[in-house]
Amino acid sequence: GQNIDQPTEMTATEGAIVQINCTYQTSGFNGLFWYQQHAGEAPTFLSYNVLDGLEEKGRFSSFLSRSKGYSYLLLKELQMKDSASYLCAVRDGDYKLSFGAGTTVTVRA
Amino acid sequence: ETGVTQTPRHLVMGMTNKKSLKCEQHLGHNAMYWYKQSAKKPLELMFVYSLEERVENNSVPSRFSPECPNSSHLFLHLHTLQPEDSALYLCASSQEPTGGRTDTQYFGPGTRLTVL
Numbered sequence: 393g394q395n396i397d398q399p400t401e402m403t404a405t406e407g408a409i410v411q412i413n414c415t416y417q418t419s420g421f422n423g424l425f426w427y428q429q430h431a432g433e434a435p436t437f438l439s440y441n442v443l444d445g446l447e448e449k450g451r452f453s454s455f456l457s458r459s460k461g462y463s464y465l466l467l468k469e470l471q472m473k474d475s476a477s478y479l480c481a482v483r484d485g486d487y488k489l490s491f492g493a494g495t496t497v498t499v500r501a
Numbered sequence: 502e503t504g505v506t507q508t509p510r511h512l513v514m515g516m517t518n519k520k521s522l523k524c525e526q527h528l529g530h531n532a533m534y535w536y537k538q539s540a541k542k543p544l545e546l547m548f549v550y551s552l553e554e555r556v557e558n559n560s561v562p563s564r565f566s567p568e569c570p571n572s573s574h575l576f577l578h579l580h581t582l583q584p585e586d587s588a589l590y591l592c593a594s595s596q597e598p599t600g601g602r603t604d605t606q607y608f609g610p611g612t613r614l615t616v617l
Contacts, residue, residue: 396543425605434505434591434608435544479544487532487595487604488557491543 394418396492398480403498404470412465412495414480425489426454426465427479435479439465467497475499503527505609507592513615514582522577522612524592531597533575534606535567538589550575551597582616589613 395417404410416424423442427435441447441456441463453466467474477494484490505526514520526533535547549557550569564586566578575592593606 400541427608432610432613434610437605437607440605481544483604487549487551488546489544489606493541493543 394482394484394490396480396482396490398478398492398495400493401496401498403500406470406472406499406501408470410467410470410497412467412478412480412497414463414465414492416461416463416480416482416490416492418482418484418490420484421458421482422485423483424454424456424463425481425483426452426463427481429477429479429494431476438478470499472499472501505592505594505607507590507609507612509612510610511613511615513617514579515617516582516584518582519578519580521579522590522592522614524575524577524609526573526575526592526594526607526609528594528607529596530594530607531572532595532604533569533572534593534595535575535577536591536593536608538591538611540588544591548577579614582614584616587614587616 398414426438429435439454446455451468456463477496479494480492481489508523532551534549537545546559547561548567553569568576589611591611592609595604595606
């Protein structure tokens with residue numbers, strides 16, 4: 393089966409940086425996604441990595457190492473509105489996504 | 502309306518009831534998905550439709566019955582559910598299941614289902 397691991401919870405201070413790690417063991421690999429989900433809302437797409445390296449998009453960056461089965465999502469200049477659950481998902485074929493259980497990030501003033 | 506919409510947003514039903522969840526996407530996508538999200542668990546893929554044809558049925562009990570009448574609409578018919586089926590049911594759509602960045606899945610807000 394597929395195995396996607398990420399920490400359950402993280403807490404950080406407003407203005408700080410937080411790194412959410414995701415490790416995966418899947419039968420195939422065709423891209424890794426990060427989603428943000430606020431309580432009671434839809435998961436929203438944040439980033440996509442299919443090649444090794446860093447993808448930067450404003451305050452958010454995502455890194456991938458395929459050989460290590462590892463990714464991280466970096467959130468910079470944290471804001472209160474960044475308090476949410478962050479989901480790591482691996483596409484192992486044409487369309488099927490396998491998700492981690494999510495990391496709940498709490499930003500404190 | 503834009504994006505992916507779902508109705509109802511909240512549903513409480515008894516174990517003998519029949520109800521349906523509705524999903525509509527306004528993105529011009531060709532693939533639609535049903536997921537189940539239980540507390541502290543990963544999203545579980547239930548069904549996938551591509552061009553109105555079911556391409557994935559992820560060992561889901563027959564008390565869940567999907568229907569995709571066209572590429573913009575997806576239903577999940579519920580019958581004789583169990584309390585453990587209480588969860589958030591999320592619908593998603595993507596351009597088409599061919600891989601690549603264009604196949605990013607976009608989610609609706611979900612239906613919070615409680616089975617008594």
